[in-house]
Amino acid sequence: MKNIAVIGAGTMGNGIAHTFAQKGFKVQLIDISQQSLDKGLATITKNLDRMIAKEKISESDKSETLANISTFTNIKEGVEYAELVVEAATENVDLKLNIFKELNNLCSEDTILASNTSSISITQIAAVTNRPEMVIGMHFMNPVPIMKLVEIIRGYNTSDEVTNTIMELSKTLGKNPVEVNDYPGFVANRILMPMINESIETLYNGVAGVAEIDTVMKLGMAHPMGPLQLADFIGLDVCLSILNVMYEGFKNPKYAPCPLLVNMVMAGKLGVKSGEGFYDYSENRKAENVSKQFL
Numbered sequence: 001m002k003n004i005a006v007i008g009a010g011t012m013g014n015g016i017a018h019t020f021a022q023k024g025f026k027v028q029l030i031d032i033s034q035q036s037l038d039k040g041l042a043t044i045t046k047n048l049d050r051m052i053a054k055e056k057i058s059e060s061d062k063s064e065t066l067a068n069i070s071t072f073t074n075i076k077e078g079v080e081y082a083e084l085v086v087e088a089a090t091e092n093v094d095l096k097l098n099i100f101k102e103l104n105n106l107c108s109e110d111t112i113l114a115s116n117t118s119s120i121s122i123t124q125i126a127a128v129t130n131r132p133e134m135v136i137g138m139h140f141m142n143p144v145p146i147m148k149l150v151e152i153i154r155g156y157n158t159s160d161e162v163t164n165t166i167m168e169l170s171k172t173l174g175k176n177p178v179e180v181n182d183y184p185g186f187v188a189n190r191i192l193m194p195m196i197n198e199s200i201e202t203l204y205n206g207v208a209g210v211a212e213i214d215t216v217m218k219l220g221m222a223h224p225m226g227p228l229q230l231a232d233f234i235g236l237d238v239c240l241s242i243l244n245v246m247y248e249g250f251k252n253p254k255y256a257p258c259p260l261l262v263n264m265v266m267a268g269k270l271g272v273k274s275g276e277g278f279y280d281y282s283e284n285r286k287a288e289n290v291s292k293q294f295l
């Protein structure tokens with residue numbers, strides 16, 4: 001496999017493009033927004049510079065990685081030669097179903113179609129194509145160039161051959177793939193999101209403040225990052241849609257999103273990507289509790 005198309009140049013898409021390109025794959029990075037593509041490339045460049053500063057890669061590794069990435073706003077042109085497409089567009093069912101319908105028509109019949117979705121059913125996505133055995137979940141973790149796990153999700157019809165190919169490809173990327181079955185939230189988010197939601201509920205109930213909740217989990221449970229800060233990094237909109245998928249998928253109130261999370265997303269406070277969430281990420285990067293205004 002040589003040509004990989006990545007759809008979406010946001011938080012995850014640029015990390016996925018970076019990771020493949022650094023391992024010598026030709027990456028076609030596709031987004032509907034030119035601004036997202038520019039921002040994605042700027043993030044990749046910044047992250048490569050950080051790796052140079054830490055002496056993990058050389059200047060020539062950086063230029064080779066960047067030379068392996070080309071960008072497209074036209075999906076048809078972007079996927080023309082792709083042997084694998086990794087979709088990392090916004091977490092929205094209708095949007096993803098439309099993208100996969102389009103991919104089914106545009107891609108060669110040998111092309112494997114993967115989704116980086118955090119929670120949407122791979123079986124449902126596969127059902128809009130006429131190649132459900134070639135559709136699989138490739139759930140990278142944020143930040144992609146650093147995190148070792150890739151959760152590989154087998155849809156109901158995903159073939160053994162496609163699963164083995166994607167497991168081996170993930171190892172080529174230097175990752176540790178773990179195979180799981182297709183149920184809402186898979187494994188990672190089924191366990192993580194209720195913890196994040198409960199942390200928001202704890203804040204909403206006034207039990208403790210943002211810094212206190214995160215400190216309890218960091219120092220008491222040896223988590224490298226508190227759950228509220230982690231939610232900011234994931235994106236509060238992403239957290240909300242994952243919880244909604246699990247709430248609807250299991251018909252279980254334990255997954256109902258906390259009203260504070262719903263309010264913050266409606267107010268455009270999405271975490272790091274919008275500059276503000278439970279913490280303030282504006283220029284001076286004050287880590288202060290800004291969520292009180294929503295209580």
Ligand SMILES: NC(=O)c1ccc[n+]([C@@H]2O[C@H](COP(=O)([O-])OP(=O)(O)OC[C@H]3O[C@@H](n4cnc5c(N)ncnc54)[C@H](O)[C@@H]3O)[C@@H](O)[C@H]2O)c1
Pocket residue numbers: 007008009010011012013030031032033036087088089090091092095099116117118119139140141142233234235238273
């Ligand atoms: N953020 C995380 O920590 C994380 C972790 C694992 C998986 N994911 C999953 O990865 C996917 C992307 O999440 P993100 O956090 O990178 O989102 P994001 O909002 O940062 O980026 C989404 C990008 O998709 C683009 N887009 C929207 N519609 C498109 C279309 N039709 N064609 C091409 N591009 C389109 C947007 O312009 C945007 O640049 C989601 O499915 C999410 O659930 C996110």
